[in-house]
Structure formats: structure tokens, C-alpha cells
Amino acid sequence: MRIQLQIFLGALLITLTGAILIFVGLNEETRMAEFEQHQQAQRIEVGAELFEINCRGCHGLRGEGIADLAPALNSAELFTTRLGEVGWQGSLEDYIIATVSTGRQVSTRPELYPGAGIPAMPTWSDRFGGPLRDDQIESLAAFIQNWEATAVGGTEIRLLPTSTPDPAYSADPVARGQAVFERSGCTGCHTIDGISSGAVGPNLTNVGTIAGTRLKGFTADAYIRQSIIDPAAYLVEGYDDLMLKTFAETISQADLDDLVVFLQAQK
Amino acid sequence: MFKTLNFTDIRNKLKQAFDARVRIVTAGLSLQELRALLRGDPPTEKPNPRYKVHVTSFLFHIRPKFYKKASTLFTHTWRLGFFTVFFFALELITGLVLMIYYTPSPADAYNSILNLMSNVPFGKLLRDLHRLGAEGMVIFTVLHMLRTFLTGSYKKERSFTWLTGVVLLLVVLVLSFSGYLLTWDQLAYWAVTIGTSMAEAAPLFGNQVNLLLRGAPDIGAGGLLRFYLLHIVLLPLVAILMISIHYYKVAREHGISMPAKFDEEDLSVDVKKEANRRIDFLPDLLAHEMFLTSVGIFVLVVMTAFFYSAPLEHIANPQQTPLDTQAPWYFWWLQGMLKMGDKTLMGIILPTIIFGLLFAVPYIDRNPHRQAYKRPAAVAVGLLATFTIVVLSYMGLPQYGIETPAATRIIQDLAPEEGLGELRSIPFEELQPGIYQVNGDMPDELCPDLLWGCHTLEAVFAEFSERVHQAEQAGKLPDVEAVLVIEEWQADLMKVTPRIIWTDSQSGVRKTYEKHIFLHRDHNRSE
Amino acid sequence: MTEEISDPKILVNRREFINLTWLASLGFIFVDVGGVIYFFSMPRFKDGEFGGTFTVGKTSDLPSVGSAPTSYPKGKFWLANTDEGVKAIYKVCTHLGCLYNWSDQESKFICPCHGSQFQNDGSYIQGPAPRDLDSFIIQAVDPDSGEIIAESPATGAPLRLPEGQDVIIKVDTGTKITGNPHN
Numbered sequence: 003m004r005i006q007l008q009i010f011l012g013a014l015l016i017t018l019t020g021a022i023l024i025f026v027g028l029n030e031e032t033r034m035a036e037f038e039q040h041q042q043a044q045r046i047e048v049g050a051e052l053f054e055i056n057c058r059g060c061h062g063l064r065g066e067g068i069a070d071l072a073p074a075l076n077s078a079e080l081f082t083t084r085l086g087e088v089g090w091q092g093s094l095e096d097y098i099i100a101t102v103s104t105g106r107q108v109s110t111r112p113e114l115y116p117g118a119g120i121p122a123m124p125t126w127s128d129r130f131g132g133p134l135r136d137d138q139i140e141s142l143a144a145f146i147q148n149w150e151a152t153a154v155g156g157t158e159i160r161l162l163p164t165s166t167p168d169p170a171y172s173a174d175p176v177a178r179g180q181a182v183f184e185r186s187g188c189t190g191c192h193t194i195d196g197i198s199s200g201a202v203g204p205n206l207t208n209v210g211t212i213a214g215t216r217l218k219g220f221t222a223d224a225y226i227r228q229s230i231i232d233p234a235a236y237l238v239e240g241y242d243d244l245m246l247k248t249f250a251e252t253i254s255q256a257d258l259d260d261l262v263v264f265l266q267a268q269k
Numbered sequence: 270m271f272k273t274l275n276f277t278d279i280r281n282k283l284k285q286a287f288d289a290r291v292r293i294v295t296a297g298l299s300l301q302e303l304r305a306l307l308r309g310d311p312p313t314e315k316p317n318p319r320y321k322v323h324v325t326s327f328l329f330h331i332r333p334k335f336y337k338k339a340s341t342l343f344t345h346t347w348r349l350g351f352f353t354v355f356f357f358a359l360e361l362i363t364g365l366v367l368m369i370y371y372t373p374s375p376a377d378a379y380n381s382i383l384n385l386m387s388n389v390p391f392g393k394l395l396r397d398l399h400r401l402g403a404e405g406m407v408i409f410t411v412l413h414m415l416r417t418f419l420t421g422s423y424k425k426e427r428s429f430t431w432l433t434g435v436v437l438l439l440v441v442l443v444l445s446f447s448g449y450l451l452t453w454d455q456l457a458y459w460a461v462t463i464g465t466s467m468a469e470a471a472p473l474f475g476n477q478v479n480l481l482l483r484g485a486p487d488i489g490a491g492g493l494l495r496f497y498l499l500h501i502v503l504l505p506l507v508a509i510l511m512i513s514i515h516y517y518k519v520a521r522e523h524g525i526s527m528p529a530k531f532d533e534e535d536l537s538v539d540v541k542k543e544a545n546r547r548i549d550f551l552p553d554l555l556a557h558e559m560f561l562t563s564v565g566i567f568v569l570v571v572m573t574a575f576f577y578s579a580p581l582e583h584i585a586n587p588q589q590t591p592l593d594t595q596a597p598w599y600f601w602w603l604q605g606m607l608k609m610g611d612k613t614l615m616g617i618i619l620p621t622i623i624f625g626l627l628f629a630v631p632y633i634d635r636n637p638h639r640q641a642y643k644r645p646a647a648v649a650v651g652l653l654a655t656f657t658i659v660v661l662s663y664m665g666l667p668q669y670g671i672e673t674p675a676a677t678r679i680i681q682d683l684a685p686e687e688g689l690g691e692l693r694s695i696p697f698e699e700l701q702p703g704i705y706q707v708n709g710d711m712p713d714e715l716c717p718d719l720l721w722g723c724h725t726l727e728a729v730f731a732e733f734s735e736r737v738h739q740a741e742q743a744g745k746l747p748d749v750e751a752v753l754v755i756e757e758w759q760a761d762l763m764k765v766t767p768r769i770i771w772t773d774s775q776s777g778v779r780k781t782y783e784k785h786i787f788l789h790r791d792h793n794r795s796e
Numbered sequence: 797m798t799e800e801i802s803d804p805k806i807l808v809n810r811r812e813f814i815n816l817t818w819l820a821s822l823g824f825i826f827v828d829v830g831g832v833i834y835f836f837s838m839p840r841f842k843d844g845e846f847g848g849t850f851t852v853g854k855t856s857d858l859p860s861v862g863s864a865p866t867s868y869p870k871g872k873f874w875l876a877n878t879d880e881g882v883k884a885i886y887k888v889c890t891h892l893g894c895l896y897n898w899s900d901q902e903s904k905f906i907c908p909c910h911g912s913q914f915q916n917d918g919s920y921i922q923g924p925a926p927r928d929l930d931s932f933i934i935q936a937v938d939p940d941s942g943e944i945i946a947e948s949p950a951t952g953a954p955l956r957l958p959e960g961q962d963v964i965i966k967v968d969t970g971t972k973i974t975g976n977p978h979n
Contacts, residue, residue: 005309005553008560009814013821015567020821020828023394026574027835030390037387043789046762048583050787064758136376137584151760159757162702309811310801369837388842390835559818 042144049145052138056126059190059200060118065149068187069246071202072123073115076149098143102134103127116244118190118202179264182257186249194268203245204238210269226262296326306552319551331513332550333520339544340525341554345420348561349413350519354512355565356406360444361505363399371451373497375490378453379584386581393578398569400579403445405569407599410441418630418651421639422526428631430523433515435627440508442599447500449597450493455687458585459594461496462488463604467616475617487587529639582687591686592677593667605664608671675745676769676782679736683729683767684786689794691729692765697790699723700755700763707734707751733767746771761790841970846872852965854939855957858882865898865916871969873932874898874905878917881954884932884967885918890975891925905929917954920978928952928975936963952976 054063060072067074074080081094088110090097105125109117117123126132127139134142151157180197183189189198195207213222217236220228228235230253233245253261291300297318298306305313312319322329339345370389372381385392414434417423423431450461465488469479484491519525530536531544548554582591596604606615626633636644664670673681684692701716701723707730715730716723730753740746749771758764768783803809808816841848850871858877859866865876865885872895873884889896889907896907896914904921905914912923919928934955936946945963948955952973957963 005556006811006814009556009811009818012556012560012563013814013818015563016818016821016825019563019567019570020825022570022574023828023832026394027390027832033393034387034390037393039791040793041383041387043791044583044793046759046789047787047792050758050762050764051785054785137379145759148759148762155760157760159759160702162704162754162756304812305801307812307815308809366833366836388840391832392836394832395836556815559822 045141045144046148048138049141049143049148052134052142053145056134057142059187059198060123062187063185065146068190069248070114070116070244071187071190071246072117073111075146076153078153080146081150081154095143095147098146099139102139102142103132104130105132118200175260175263176267177264178257179260179262179267182253182261183264186253186257186261187246191245204241206265206268208269210266213266222266223262226265227258230258230261295322296329297321309552319549322551329550331517331520333524333554335547335549336525336554337527337544338546338548339531340527341548342528345528346525347412347416349409349416351558351561352565353406353409353413354516355562356402356409357508357512359402359565359569360399360406363395363402364501367395367399368501373451373494375453375493375585378451378493382452382454382581394570394573397573397577397579401569401573401577403448404598406441407445410438411599414438415651415655419641419648420526421529421641421644421647423631424634424637424639426523427518427526430515430518431631432628433511433518435624437508437511437515438627439624440504440511444500444504444508445599446597447496447504450488450496451500452581453493453585454582455585455591456580456582456594458488458587459590460596460600461492463594463596464600465492467603467607467612470612471617472613475613489587526639529641533638533640533643580688592673592681593685593687595667596665598662601663601665602658602661603665605661605666605669608664608669674782675740675743676771676780679733679740679769680767680782680784682736683733684765684784691732692767692786693788693792694794695723695725695729695788696794697761697763697788699726700765700788701726702755702757702763705730705753705755707737707753737769744774747774748772758787763788844870846870847970848968849935850967850969852884852967854962854964856962858965862916864900864903867898868967871932871967873967873969875967876916876918876954878954880917881956882934882965883917883948883954884934886930886932886972888930889925890927890929891923918952918975920975927977930975931973933968933971933973935966935968937966939964948973 053061053065060068061075062068062072065074065076067077084090085094085097088097101123103126105121106117106123107121109115109122112122115122124132126134128135152159183194183197189200191200191202193199193201193205193207209226210222213225214220216225216238229245231250233247233249234243237243288299291303292298295303299313299318301313302318305311306319320334323332323334324330367385370381370385370392372378382396385396417431417434446461446464450457465479465482468482469475471478480486482492482495483489484495527544531541536544595601603616603620606619609615634644634647636647638644641648682690684690698719699716701719703715705711705715711730713727714722715727733751733753737746737749737751741749746769749769751767751769754764754766754768756764756766765786765788766783767786768781770779770781772778773780839847843849843851850868850873852868852875858875861877861879863877865874867874867887871884872887874887876883876885885905887895889909889912891907891910891912894907894909896905896912898904899906903916905916905918907913907923907925910924912925913921914925914929915921918931931948931952933948935944935948936955936957937943938945939962945958945961946955950973952975957965
């Protein structure tokens with residue numbers, strides 16, 4: 003009798019198993035599509051992290067680009083006219099991956115974005131000696147392409163009001179000035195030991211000591227201010243007129259004061 | 270010619286020819302006999318053709334003719350040996366099928382798993398079955414070994430069977446470990462790096478063993494391929510060989526051991542007769558095994574279809590080890606030991622001694638008795654060993670014995686590098702941009718504009734605040750300031766920055782720890 | 797197992813019935829699991845992979861009627877815009893599997909292996925090939941709704957694109973229409 007019960011139960015469970023398999027099968031298309039969405043989301047998230055570490059120094063923290071250095075990636079131009087401009091036959095994704103992987107020895111638009119010297123843009127793929135794997139470059143491409151919605155699609159990003167200061171930098175103007183230095187794109191071109199490395203403009207590690215000696219009649223404070231507001235007025239020997247001219251508009255007066263204090267402290 | 274045809278004669282001849290064919294295919298069972306089997310009737314011929322099958326048929330040769338009733342008591346074997354083989358067969362089949370889509374190279378392995386999950390019908394189901402089956406195989410192997418030890422079924426003539434069993438335990442552990450690497454995600458990569466770096470610690474030829482296993486000083490394309498070949502060729506072949514030897518000795522040579530009291534105690538003749546009654550393989554044992562198989566398959570399919578998902582972390586990053594990396598659970602005991610001392614002693618010498626002792630159990634144990642109360646020392650040693658492994662496994666957990674700075678610990682717990690964590694579980698709509706300060710005058714309702722509020726965010730923020738306060742009170746984060754910043758970053762992408770600032774008690778310097786976490790609307794919110 | 801033989805008058809006793817049901821359920825699960833393994837093992841193709849769908853462009857992107865066909869190497873087809881409509885012709889010759897070429901000078905497809913020749917719409921002219929060139933189904937897709945407005949007929953005839961509408965043209969390289977044998 004017990005054997006009969008076992009056989010009966012066995013048949014029942016087998017049939018139930020078959021029914022569950024069919025049920026799973028019917029849901030597979032939906033599940034697979036959802037998984038694909040999850041993976042794409044993860045690619046964008048990973049890409050965002052990588053961008054912040056590797057790309058923001060030249061392309062800006064929010065992809066807004068830095069004049070004379072690197073183009074904006076969050077603008078409509080990348081998604082509408084760029085491919086036609088360079089004559090790229092393939093997809094935008096392929097263009098981004100190719101550009102990131104091989105870098106740019108020489109800028110394609112030297113009058114606008116001469117870049118960081120030679121190479122204008124570093125090589126990123128580990129196939130060519132760079133630091134990034136293929137999957138990381140793919141993630142970056144996914145993140146950059148995600149700017150299409152705001153660049154072309156009309157979605158807007160609300161920025162947090164900047165009046166609320168970061169608790170970390172509320173007290174000390176030198177620390178505040180360093181924050182300005184780091185977020186305004188200065189790190190892309192200037193080197194300060196322990197803070198940034200950029201080879202386009204002069205090394206600022208000891209600028210606090212040097213600034214007062216550069217121009218006759220200019221105090222250190224005045225010299226630094228002029229360098230930021232009117233970069234073309236004086237060029238340091240051996241450097242070209244590449245510095246952004248728009249800092250006067252993009253950096254607020256308070257930030258500029260902090261920045262000057264910070265730079266003067268670099269002795 | 271038609272006049273001489275005798276239809277009854279022809280019918281008989283056809284019947285005989287058909288019967289002969291049936292007997293050939295079934296290795297001796299006539300159609301009548303098959304029907305008797307289905308009906309539950311006794312054999313239709315003498316000698317019992319059902320026994321002959323086990324001699325004439327290749328496939329039935331390894332199966333037993335019969336088992337004695339008492340040896341098949343459920344509370345004696347718990348069917349643990351059966352299910353271990355069941356899991357092995359499951360792994361073989363699911364593994365064979367999964368091989369269709371897997372590529373064993375670092376550039377492609379992870380993507381082949383992604384493809385399996387997103388572009389292959391039943392891909393997730395089969396992968397989950399394979400993963401769950403692997404865990405089951407390890408569990409049941411260990412439980413089966415424990416049972417065999419406690420019932421003393423390794424003594425005297427069964428000593429060699431025990432030896433083959435310990436070999437199988439090793440094979441199963443390495444099979445599971447080698448398979449672990451194949452997904453090439455962070456979990457796999459670092460678990461196997463830690464495991465194989467113990468090989469390096471081996472005295473004399475540690476370096477050579479390490480190079481043999483990995484194909485290079487660190488795990489890369491060579492290591493992955495070698496582990497793959499171990500996993501699909503060498504170890505399965507060894508396992509099949511050892512299982513055959515092990516099972517042949519159990520089923521054909523010695524039979525399953527009887528519960529000790531039937532061998533050692535003086536019981537009445539009737540009881541002994543009933544205990545020794547034969548349960549034939551055909552049809553009863555076979556029916557029972559098929560029943561067990563259907564129960565096993567049902568439970569596994571239900572678990573993988575509705576409850577269980579094999580984990581998949583980020584792709585392996587050889588440049589970065591995530592916090593809280595740990596070995597697979599069956600090696601936590603080893604990880605625990607490694608935290609206690611020198612890696613050669615703890616990682617090589619002690620485990621070798623442990624396995625050596627395991628091998629030697631039948632030869633060390635001089636007590637001829639098998640009943641538990643007559644072998645208190647053995648039972649005590651067994652239970653103590655089990656308990657020790659459990660304790661060591663606990664010590665292998667990342668929470669034990671690893672000092673993480675307080676701020677790092679809080680933020681890691683909130684948003685671990687791998688896995689979901691509480692922060693990432695917050696529904697996307699609840700991530701309202703803002704700067705949420707701990708200790709500040711935060712309103713109770715963080716999102717007055719949202720229709721349903723943002724209770725998950727509030728709960729997570731409360732947890733964050735609580736942990737910060739606790740750490741401050743414990744003196745780990747003096748003068749602490751903490752904040753959670755949520756910003757819109759891109760369409761459907763938020764950036765969340767938990768930040769903790771404190772004064773270092775030794776140097777008096779103000780220190781900051783923060784983490785940038787990007788959350789996309791569509792990210793996987795279930796673990 | 798019972799010791800006595802069951803009543804021979806009963807055609808199917810309870811044990812036998814359950815065993816037969818059991819065997820039936822085993823049969824069912826074998827078919828079921830067979831199905832699982834079959835659907836698991838059959839390859840699926842993404843867009844842009846040979847075996848999947850290729851998006852060729854819009855009606856406005858097509859070359860003029862009667863001009864040389866356009867080559868799509870990844871999709872392994874020629875897109876020919878004939879008087880009767882568009883056709884996606886499979887690049888593999890129907891003789892023995894070589895890839896044939898388009899000759900601009902003679903305005904026909906010529907296979908280098910054994911000399912079979914075909915018109916720009918794939919119909920057989922001469923040579924050892926037994927039939928016209930094979931083709932793939934073309935779908936005309938509405939650019940706004942994504943619905944398929946028109947599809948190549950199963951006879952292999954070219955697809956007349958809807959007039960006055962700039963539809964997206966997609967070629968499904970997973971569905972091949974065999975060319976008609978010539979006499």
C-alpha cells in the first residue's frame with residue numbers, strides 16, 4: 003500500500019513539475035526583457051562612477067565640457083550633428099567606444115578644443131596600453147548616451163541650490179578654495195602636487211611664492227586674479243594662449259575670492 | 270498454399286517471436302513478467318527472472334538485486350546517499366546543457382552568463398538549478414558522511430568504502446569550487462583568488478602548485494580555462510569512477526549496513542526475520558527511487574522557479590577587491606582558520622591533517638561495536654568535530670575579526686559594494702533631491718510633495734542617523750557630522766552621497782569618508 | 797509486492813493503474829523537459845546579427861529603381877530596388893554555396909565558382925544553378941507606431957512599398973524564401 007501511495011504521489015508531483023515548467027516558459031519573454039533593462043541600468047551606473055573618476059577632469063563633472071580642453075558630452079551636438087561632422091558611418095555607440103578606446107593623438111577641432119597637448123585625449127583601452135577594460139568602456143558609452151534624454155529629449159535636471167554649503171568646507175577659505183579649484187576644471191590643465199596633474203598650463207604647486215614676482219606692479223593677489231579673469235593679458239614663457247576666457251562669468255565672486263586665497267596658500 | 274496455413278499456429282509463432290524479442294531487450298523479462306511487475310504480482314517464472322536482470326544487463330549490473338528491509342529504514346539512511354547521487358546526476362545534466370552557452374575566457378565568460386539570462390529561454394532556470402544543485406550536492410555529501418559516521422557503517426569490511434567516500438568529499442568540494450569561478454564576477458574571482466593563494470603557501474612546491482592551477486601568477490585567461498577543464502572533464506571523470514566503486518561496494522558487495530541493533534543485539538527470531546526480509550529492486554526499490562527522484566525534482570523546480578536566484582555580482586575587476594569578500598559557505602571554516610594564524614599552518618598543514626584523520630577513521634577506530642551507546646568516544650568526537658566546523662565557519666564571516674573603520678562600516682552596510690543593501694532598495698520615486706543632515710532639524714516627513722511620502726527613504730535615513738549616533742557614543746566618531754545628499758544626475762539617474770566627517774582622535778585632523786552611489790530607475794531592486 | 801497473483805479477471809488492478817498513470821506522467825515530463833531543453837538550445841538572434849532582423853533604412857534612403865543592388869555584408873544579402881518593388885536577395889548561390897558577385901558592366905549577378913547568372917531581381921538566367929536566388933522577407937514598418945504595414949509575399953516576389961509614406965525597411969534574415977526552380 004505504501005508503495006502505491008508513493009507511486010501516486012510521484013505521478014502527481016511529476017505532473018505538477020511539468021505544469022510549473024510550462025508556467026515558467028510562458029513568462030520567459032517578460033523576464034528576459036526585464037533582465038536586459040536591469041543590466042542596461044547597471045551599465046549606466048557603472049559608467050557614471052567611471053566617468054567621475056576618469057573623464058570629469060577634462061569633460062567636466064556633469065559632462066558640460068571645458069572650453070579649449072574637451073567638448074561637452076551632455077549637449078545636443080553629440081547626438082545630432084557630430085557623427086555627420088566627422089563622417090562616421092557607424093552608430094553613435096561605436097563612435098563613443100572607438101574614441102574612448104583609442105583616444106585622440108591630435109584634436110579633430112584644434113581651434114576649439116586643442117586638448118591636453120599630445121595626445122589631445124589619452125588612450126583608455128587596455129588593448130592599447132590604457133587602464134580600462136572593454137566592458138568598462140561599454141559602460142562609459144552607456145552613461146554618455148544616457149545624456150540624450152536631457153540633451154535632445156527635453157528632460158530637465160534640477161540642480162540642488164548651491165547656497166547650502168557643504169559642511170566639510172564651511173569654515174576654512176583655503177579648503178573652500180580648493181573645492182572651487184577642483185570643480186571648476188582647473189585640475190584638467192594645472193598641476194598642484196598632491197591635488198591634480200595637468201600638463202597644459204603652468205605648474206601651480208608654488209604659485210603662492212611665485213605670483214608676486216611675475217609682473218611688475220602686481221601683487222600676488224592681483225596677478226592671480228588677472229590670470230583667472232583675463233588670461234590672455236599675460237602669458238607665462240613657454241605656454242600658449244589656451245586658458246579658458248570665461249572664468250570671469252562662470253565663477254562667482256565669493257568662489258573667486260576663496261580660489262585666490264587657496265592659490266596664494268600654495269607655497 | 271493458403272489451405273495449409275494454420276492461423277493459430279502462426280499466431281503462436283508470432284507470439285513466441287515477440288516474446289523472444291522482449292526478453293532480449295529487457296535482459297530476460299517476458300511480457301508476462303513485465304505485466305506482473307506493473308500489477309505488483311510475484312514473479313511468473315522460476316528462477317526469479319527479476320534477479321537475472323542484474324547479471325545479464327549492463328545497466329542493472331551495478332544496482333542491487335535486493336536490500337534487506339531494515340537497512341532501508343528511512344530513519345537509518347535518511348536517503349542521504351541516494352540524494353547525493355541524485356544531485357550529481359542533476360549537475361551533470363544541467364551542466365551539459367549550460368555548456369551550450371558558456372565561453373571560458375575572461376573577455377566573454379561574464380557576457381555569456383548575461384546572454385544566458387537575457388536571451389535564452391529557461392536560461393535562468395537552468396543556471397539556478399545548477400547552482401542550487403551544487404549547494405545541495407555539498408550539503409548532502411557532508412550529511413551522508415555524518416550519518417555513516419554516527420551509524421558506524423565504516424567499520425570492518427566497509428573501511429575501503431569509507432575511503433572512497435572521503436575522496437568523493439574532496440572531489441565534490443573541488444568541483445563546487447572550480448565551478449564557482451566560471452561566472453567571472455567579483456564574488457567568483459576574489460573567492461578563488463583567496464582559495465588558490467593558499468596553494469602558494471604549501472611547503473616545498475607551493476609556487477608550482479599555484480602556477481599549475483592558475484596558469485600564471487594571478488588568475489587570468491589561463492586560470493579560467495584550467496578551472497573550466499577541471500570542472501567539466503577531469504573532476505567529473507574522477508567522480509564517476511569513484512562513485513561507481515563506492516556504490517558497487519555498497520549495492521553489490523556488502524549491501525547497505527543494517528541499523529546496528531539488528532546486527533549486535535539479541536532480538537527475537539520474528540523481528541530478525543522481518544528485518545532481513547528482502548525488498549527486491551524490481552519493482553519495489555525502483556518504484557521508491559523514482560518516487561524520491563520526483564520529489565527531489567519537484568522541490569528543486571519549485572525553489573528555482575519561485576524562490577531561489579543564483580547570485581551574479583559585477584564583472585570581475587582584478588584591480589579592486591570588494592569589502593566583505595568571502596569564500597563560498599563550505600569554505601568559511603577555512604577562512605576562519607586563516608584569520609587565526611600563519612597561512613601555511615592554517616591553510617595547508619591543518620587541513621591536510623584534518624583530511625588525513627578523516628581518511629584514517631576506520632583504522633583509528635578499534636571499537637568493534639556500531640551502536641551509538643557502545644561507542645561514546647566516537648560519537649563525542651564526531652559531534653565535537655561538527656561543532657568545531659560550525660564555530661570556525663562563523664569565524665570565517667566578514668563581520669568577525671576584521672577591523673573596518675567606523676565610517677566605512679556604516680556606509681558599507683548601507684550600500685555594500687556588491688549586493689543590494691538598504692540604500693539601493695529605495696524605490697526610485699522616493700529619491701527626492703535634497704541635502705539631508707543627520708543632527709540637523711530634519712522634518713519627520715522628508716517628502717511632503719510626494720503623494721505617498723517616501724517611507725523607505727525615511728527609514729534608511731533613520732538607520733543611517735542611528736548608526737552614526739551609536740558610533741559617536743562609542744567614541745569611534747568624535748564631533749561627527751553626517752549628511753546624505755541626493756542629486757539628479759541624468760535622466761532616470763540619481764546620485765546619492767552619504768558623507769561622514771569626524772575628528773580623528775589621535776591626530777586631531779578632520780577626516781571625511783563619503784561614497785558616490787549612482788542609482789538608475791530600472792536597476793534591479795530585488796536581490 | 798504481494799505474494800498472491802492478482803485476480804486475472806480484473807483487467808487492470810489498482811497497482812497496475814497507478815503504474816500506468818505513473819508511466820504516462822513520466823512520458824509527459826519527458827516531453828516537457830525535452831521541450832525545455834529544445835527551446836533552451838535553439839539559438840536566438842538579436843537585431844543586426846545574421847539570423848536576426850536588419851534595419852536597412854527608410855524608403856527615402858533607397859537607391860533609385862533599376863540601379864545596382866546595395867550590398868549588406870553582415871546580413872549576407874543584396875537589396876535590389878526593381879520595377880516591381882524591393883527584394884532582399886541572399887548572397888549564397890543556389891548551386892553549391894559560393895557567394896556570387898554583381899557585375900556592373902553586364903548588370904547581372906555572376907557566380908565565380910561555376911558561372912551561374914541571375915537578373916537583378918534574382919531570377920535565373922543560365923548556369924548549373926537549379927533555381928532562382930533565395931530571398932529574405934522584407935517588412936515595411938510604420939516609423940511612428942512600429943507596426944508592420946507590408947511584408948514580402950511567400951512566393952518570393954518583390955515587395956511593393958506603400959506609396960507616399962516613408963516607411964522603415966527591415967530585412968528578416970531568419971526567414972528565407974527559396975527561389976523557384978527553373979524548368
